[in-house]
Amino acid sequence: xxxxxxxxxxxxxxxxxxxxxxxxxxxxxxxxxxxxxxxxxxxxxxxxxxxxxxxxxxxxxxxxxxxxxxxxxxxxxxxxxxxxxxxxxxxxxxxxxxxxxxxxxxxxxxxxxxxxxxxxxxxxxxxxxxxxxxxxxxxxxxxxxxxxxxxxxxxxxxxxxxxxxxxxxxxxxxxxxxxxxxxxxxxxxxxxxxxxxxxxxxxxxxxxxxxxxxxxxxxxxxxxxxxxxxxxxxxxxxxxxxxxxxxxxxxxxxxxxxxxxxxxxxxxxxxxxxxxxxxxxxxxxxxxxxxxxxxxxxxxxxxxxxxxxxxxxxxxxxxxxxxxxxxxxxxxxxxxxxxxxxxxxxxxxxxxxxxxxxxxx
Numbered sequence: 038x039x040x041x042x043x044x045x046x047x048x049x050x051x052x053x054x055x056x057x058x059x060x061x062x063x064x065x066x067x068x069x070x071x072x073x074x075x076x077x078x079x080x081x082x083x084x085x086x087x088x089x090x091x092x093x094x095x096x097x098x099x100x101x102x103x104x105x106x107x108x109x110x111x112x113x114x115x116x117x118x119x120x121x122x123x124x125x126x127x128x129x130x131x132x133x134x135x136x137x138x139x140x141x142x143x144x145x146x147x148x149x150x151x152x153x154x155x156x157x158x159x160x161x162x163x164x165x166x167x168x169x170x171x172x173x174x175x176x177x178x179x180x181x182x183x184x185x186x187x188x189x190x191x192x193x194x195x196x197x198x199x200x201x202x203x204x205x206x207x208x209x210x211x212x213x214x215x216x217x218x219x220x221x222x223x224x225x226x227x228x229x230x231x232x233x234x235x236x237x238x239x240x241x242x243x244x245x246x247x248x249x250x251x252x253x254x255x256x257x258x259x260x261x262x263x264x265x266x267x268x269x270x271x272x273x274x275x276x277x278x279x280x281x282x283x284x285x286x287x288x289x290x291x292x293x294x295x296x297x298x299x300x301x302x303x304x305x306x307x308x309x310x311x312x313x314x315x316x317x318x319x320x321x322x323x324x325x326x327x328x329x330x331x332x333x334x335x336x337x338x339x340x341x342x343x344x345x346x347x348x349x350x351x352x353x354x355x356x357x358x359x360x361x362x363x364x365x366x367x368x369x370x371x372x373x374x375x376x377x378x379x380x381x382x383x384x385x386x387x388x389x390x391x392x393x394x395x396x397x398x
Contacts, residue, residue, distance in 0.1 A: 038338070041331040044387030051267055051384050054376075058274020067273070068280030070288035071125060071214050073223045079124040079137065080117065080210035080362070087145045087205055091116055094124070097144045098137060108133070108140060115284060117361045121209070128215050138208055145205045210362065226292040230269075233296060237303050238262055244307070245314060251326050252393050260388045261306045264380040268302045269295050272372040276365075290366035298373030305344070305381040309337050313386065326393050330386050338382055345378035 040047075071078050083089045091114035098112050113125040129137070214222075241258035272295070279285035312333040317326075324332075349371060356367040 038335055039331065040334050040338075040383060041327050041387055041390050044383075044391065047383035047387060048391075051380070054274075055267055055270045058270045058277075061274040061277040065277045065281040067277055067287045068285065069223075070286035071212065072289040073220075073226075073287070075128055075215050075220075077126055077129050077134070077213040078210070079126075079134070079208065081122050081124065081138075081141070082118075082207045082209055083120045083122065083141075083145065084205040084207075085120055087148055089120075089122070089145065091122065094122060094141065097141060098124075098126075108136060121361065123361075128213055134211060134213070138206060141206045142204065149205075222289060226289070229292070229296065230299075233299050234262060234265065237265065237299070241303075241307065241310075245310065252389060252396075256389065256392055257310050260385050260392065261303055261310070263388060264306055264377075264385040265299055265302055267380045267384060268298055268373055268376045271376040272298065272369045275372055276369065285365055288365070290363065291369055294366050294369035294373065297370060298377060301348075301374060302377030302380060305341055305377055306385045308340070309334055309381055309386055310389075312337050313389075327390050330390050334382060334386050341378055341381055345374050348374050 094114045095112050098108055099110065101107050109126050109129070111126065115123040115125075117123045124137075238255075238258040238261075241261050242255045245254035245257045276285060276287055276291065280287065313330050316329045316333050352367050352371045352374065356364055356371065359367060
């Protein structure tokens, strides 16, 4: 394949993709999750006998009680499966957390026939060994949490989210992060990405220190970083669009995915550069730099494509059959693997040749 010969086409494709990604981030911005903004996230699964949707759940939780007091002022509810929901609201206390679960359970219990409610209530409820079975409700009939002294004198917490053993809302996940921690995570994530990029430049410059002609070793590092920016910009732009259209949020797992993409992509790029270095040491006096680079890319392209393909298939299986909580993380990796493979073959090495040609003028 004459990859280097048609490098302008590949530069144009990459330019359009990166430009569109930057524009998407500038126009839409990233929809930051509670990891960065602070707040609480509650993932629940509602019993299959219950008819529930996002609007009804939001109405139950924000409806004022007899005293005009709301349990929470606002909540974002997102459906995450046939019976699953993801709830996002402000940072709450443990008491409010228990009250939310109890309110939903109590409200949904009203959908069951009286005979079924009595039958469910008669079932024995299991409790951890050493923890007394406790059930209590507040003045409005909502389940409440209680703490008691255990046999050893320690305080034992017994969260109660059911009435009479009737469980219609099961909690799959609960996370609560304060705004200060969220801001700290955002700052440390930026530091981590910058530190990784600088480390990669230094490492490549050191690894290729014996290759000084016709391209200096540090230019290999800079070229690799340009390819990495391409690989990170594209998934970031796609997530900006997904955030606008589908409410997809960027959380700490997204940052982890970007760092993983950086490692994967630079490894693929170094394989191509390394073959270029070997061919340079052997054939630099017989062929021009452009021919050597094009030959090196062709010698490694099959390995890059097959490695990316097997990785992508594994990620696709995890995306389709894995849990809902890691889907966005896996999606970012899938996009990054495709972008990284493209840049290793069609961007990094052609950029190196273009730089070498420009330096000769």
